Amino acid sequence: MQGRVNREGGVHQGETRFALVLTAPGILVLLVTTTFPLAYLVWSSFQTINLAMPFLDGFAGVQNYVDMWYDARFWHALGLTGIYTVSSVTLQVAIGLGLALMVMQIPAGQWIFRIVAILPIVLAPVVVGLFWRTLMLAPNFGMIDFLVQWLGFEQINWLGAPTPALISVIVIHTWQWTPFAFLVFLASLASLPGDVYEAARIDRANALQRFWHITLPLLRPAIVIVIIMRAMISLHAFAAIFAATGGGPGTASEILNLYAFKTSFVELNFGYGSALAVALLVITMAVSGILFYVRTPRRREASA
Amino acid sequence: MSKGRVNLKGIYKRFGNFVALKHIDLDIKPVEFFALLGPSGSGKTTTLRMLAGLEPPDEGVFAVDGEDVTYAPPGKRDIAMVFQNYALYPHMTVRDNIAFPLKMDKVPAAEIEPAVVRAAERVHIEHLLHRRPGQLSGGQQQRCALARAIVRQPKLFLLDEPLSNLDAQLRLQTRVELKKLQRSLNVTSIYVTHDQEEAMTLADRMAVFLDGEILQVGTPDEVFNRPRTIAVASFIGSPPMNLLPAKLDGRRLVVDGHVTELPFAPDHPGGDVTMGIRPSHVRIDPDGLPTRLYLSENLGESVLLNLYLGEYLVKVRVASFASAGDDETVPISFEPDAIHLFDTTSGLRIRTAQD
Amino acid sequence: MSLHRRAATRRKVVLMAVAAALLLVWVFPLIWAVIVSFKSESDVLAYPPTVFFEPIGRNYEDALFGDFSILDSLATSAIVSVSTTVLTIVLAVPAAYAFARLKLPAKKSIGFYTLATQMVPPVGLVIPYFLILNKVSMLDTYTGMIIVYLTFSLPFAIWLMVSYMEDIPFEMEEAAFLDKATRWQTLWHIIIPQVRGGIAVTVIFVFLNAWNEFLFAVQLGGNTVRPVTVAMYNFVSVEQTLWAKLSAAALIAMLPVVIIGIAAQKQIVKGLTIGAVKGGGRR
Known part of the structure; x- marks a missing residue:
């Protein structure tokens, strides 16, 4: 008994209580602001909550989830989420890495790129969506619309036709967030040890070999982290799409996030909207789980 | 002043499966400059951190002036410590660094500034008070850490390898000043080092650590001249003493067929023993044991010969040596009254008339 | 050659x-x-x-003082963003210190919990918040909005601050303890001054995110609480083709974040890379 009391002695005396005092407010706030609403969300996904027809409200069991299974719009939204996330993350990483490698070769003026790259990142996604919707893509006004016609192509209704609308929202997202990948890769490249490259040069590795055998493996942690962070953001993208297309035309750019939102706040069917949001949460956790699993280098690789 | 007596009794410390300290007993006298000497991982730093209260022991008792402080928090122990990497607060000026312990001790503001200046003057950094640690050289940082430690009168003064981050020349210079400082402070000081030269020159007494145990406690003189075990003998001295298998028969000590007549009667029944002899007590002797010269190192003041006696490397320090080339045969003999004897099985020193 | x-x-x-x-x-x-x-x-x-x-x-005159004035929205954004930032820092910094340094029961689970809360899709929060705030009549209130903003700022801030806290050498606290500082004094005099850089980065990110937030603002706000992001959106949906005025208003609305972005460029890159550089080593 005395031994137990003693163990808490010395430098650790009162440590746990102090730690609890420090963490309690933050954790309590998180419990109240995040966990409680989340529990409420799960609860409401088992309810019929329709502000348009409140007389029908009540416990629905798994009916919302059954409905979801047979809901073509859900599967469509899910597919779009996949396309949107995979393509925008791939583009961000590829362009960001390419640009970073390029800028690393430029002897002076790297700071200009850093400054320019910061700008899209700090802009509100909703403003980015609005800028693109109007200044870049609007028919007979936007710069891209003008360029397309000037180059002699047929005018494209970027935001009004299904496939161009999907491409547009992917491009907008890629435009805003590629600088993020670029800046992370630039910083990681700058922190790579120079002597490794000198050694590789002495070993007569050419530029491509150096990239493939040295740069890429050393950059791997940064790449994986960027993929994880960007995938999370892509899955939850909202404001830019909402501002640019509103998910339209029809449901052409309606990723799951938007579908859940519209179901709740446009159709006022909060029960089903909740179920859709729960589905998105599950997907997010699954994706991040897989990505985190990939991130952790396994033993096999270490010993190989 | 009779304050600052430190007692450690039966201290054990484990980190997971690793036993860092195995039954440590120590008795450190007031105002003593006491060194904990040992290679890294031997437990000396863990012992110091326990004294500071930063690492509670798993078993055992630690008392200062008879008061059990085994589990007292660091701030309640009235201890000052100089960390190996100094642990200066980077966001504070030197002045604020030195003043911090006084502020925390609720010393009246009016008394702080003079105390800070006094402490700074003692280590000659009074002109640097407005700087931040980042703007100081390594030696100045070390002095700042010292000043922070001595600004109040602690019961115990702990130093964790305080000289190890200094370059060689500065280390020698600081060593002298540190000794002077400690004498003038009149505070029990415990000093961790892996550098035996530091321990030998600084300490009044020292404890030799190896693998979580104390091998020997004594004055530098005792440890150097009467190592208690083979392990201590093989650690102390640079280079350490030569250890060779020998046979003891009364006063006759036989090494590889060569007989040395001992001037004293060892307290041992005879048989297989280990003979220890320092490099400077081996002579080149035409009638001695033939050895093969492996390499001679010219150290300036002396020459260190690396000789092979069969499979054993014997180091010999001579004033000068004219080599006829490697693989030359060099005959050696041992100064009889400088011979140390150890029981080969127990590793313990065999008492002789000298002891 | x-x-x-x-x-x-x-x-x-x-x-x-x-x-x-x-x-x-x-x-x-x-x-x-x-x-x-x-x-x-x-x-x-x-x-x-x-x-x-x-x-x-x-256009700028109109956007500031004319019929399309966004001054009120700017004020709203400022109030919400600053309050969120202050509250977040006050809650996150001590918690991050405890996570990074102190013995805490169920530390791993709580750490995972904080991380996991970052994965909640905003739409999964805006739905229950709408229902809850509706019930307690807190839609379109500053209090409601700031509470909601804590959901995304707090976990992020804790996570970011932990990585800064972990960089402080242990000897700093040990030295402070030996200098007779209490735990509170150590936190206040030794730890916090050394993570000022990290706090600055966190402040910047939390503020930017709060200023730019749209989803919660558009659905849980209203006439009283209408941040600039919502004002911008309404501009386009109501005034279809006043694009010059929209551009002026949007540029004004984005001026604070653009200034912060350029001025604090280094800190932002640091914040962005901290996960990528440190995350690689940490499991």
């Missing part, structure tokens, strides 16, 4: 050109917005777009 060098120079020039072209892709929309914001409504609608025109300041 000189052939090599010439090839290398040519390669550099090509590189510069490609990089500069890509650079243009990122600045162009902004530059174009600036140009448009100085056009009169008739110049705006000229097609093909005109580059030479008589610049006017009218």
